[in-house]
Amino acid sequence: MNRQPPLDIVLVAYPAAQKAALYGLTDLFNVADELSRKRLERAMPVLRVLSVAPDQITDHRSHGAEENGPLPTAPSVVIIPPSLTGPPASETVPDLLAWLRACHEGGSILAAVCAGTFLLAATGLLDGRPATTHWSAATRLQQAFPAIRIDPDRLLVDDGDILTVGGIMSWPDLGLRLIDRLFGPAAMLETARYLLIDPPRHDQRQYRHFVPNLTHGDRTILKVQHWLRTEPARNATVADMTLMSGLEERTFLRRFHKATSHTPLAYLQHLRVEKGRNLLETTTLPLDQIAWEVGYQDSGAFRKIFTRLMGQTPAGYRKRFSREPDASPAADRI
Known part of the structure; x- marks a missing residue:
């Protein structure tokens, strides 16, 4: 029987993080774990979902996770969820930014949804790379981080080791894409069918409205x-x-x-x-x-x-x- 340890997925539970995303992603990955265990005839979990708050990270070797044991040094995936009010100011969470950089250096996949991209951008890891965020925040993100190649039309940008997703409620798209990446398309489609949700979307142009700039002064x-x-x-x-x-x-x-x-x-x-x-x-x-x-x-x-x-x-x-x-x-x- 396969006794490989489970893959760790860590959700960054900053104070304003959307609860629907934190709980929904946890449920989605738990469903994927259960379905995969049945398919593989495996008793041990294949996925483990942990949650960590910024104040629980004191250095690159943090030992605090909310519920399910110690936080791994380099988890398989780290996800920064969306927020209706925005993530914490980057200067208030230096330990979190340092930990994210250390995780990436250790091989973790980093992912951010909507406003979470601002926090990921503050690590410097997105400089020179493509990314997306909610269409209404794209200009602000580009102004704050001009080195990033922002594409507000795309709902999901998978750049290998870093993924960004645009919409506030597009965390299911990210979750399914990660399942596809970790376990293959069959596991992703099985999870989507079980939860009655569509496979990952790629475009947010149909949600984006044209808002002309009228404050330019000319x-x-x-x-x-x-x-x-x-x-x-x-x-x-x-x-x-x-x-x-x-x-x-x-x-x-x-x-x-x-x-x-x-x-x-x-x-x-x-x-x-x-x-x-x-x-x-x-x-x-x-x-x-x-x-x-x-x-x-x-x-x-x-x-x-x-x-x-x-x-x-x-x-x-x-x-x-x-x-x-x-x-x-x-x-x-x-």
Whole structure:
């Protein structure tokens, strides 16, 4: 009989950590352990889940865990859960940051969910590497840690020894990905089927909303941005935007990008797709009419741009997010 010791998964239980994630991940891994033991005909656990608070770590060889015995020196996985109010300020938990770095050096996989990425970023281990966080916090994370390659469109970034996940409630995606990594896809799918949850998702574009920057201080560009929200600007072109600004074209393009971080064309596309997704969610209008409402004469062009920016077709988006109980007939016409 296989007598290998269980793989240790440590959850960092900082004070504001989301309880749903702490308890939910514990349950998810315990289910995976039970199913794996049955499949392998093994009496001993294959997974052990521990929880540690920052104040229990006094040095790199901490001996304190909440309930299930001593904290391992280099656990298989360390997870920093999400938070609704944010993780502790990095300067208040130096021992935790040092311990995370020591775990990584010892071979541990490090993972963070949503706001937990800020704490992981403070270790310096994400510098020069891809990562994600909740789409609404991506700009703040990038400003705080400019060396990280932030991709706010991705829900889960698996960079081998470090994983980051975007959404507050995306910890099941992380849990299943880790089960896949540790025990293979069959164990992951078995756990997902048992818990009636979907296999890991990879994209958060359909959850992310376009929020234009209106506080850049350039009043000429702001005038154009406000105009684009009006009915006369529905079919606006970049030439129209330039004319509205009163600037020479090259000057307009430069100032617009500096103020909004987008080219005028990309800004228009984001603005129209944002309006289109609202119509898909709240109406049963066919795609041709929605395309016209947001400024496209060709519904095919709108469908192509929508799919590129949102990661799924208009029909798929409507099916998933429509608030209209009778939206299916219109969806069929998309």
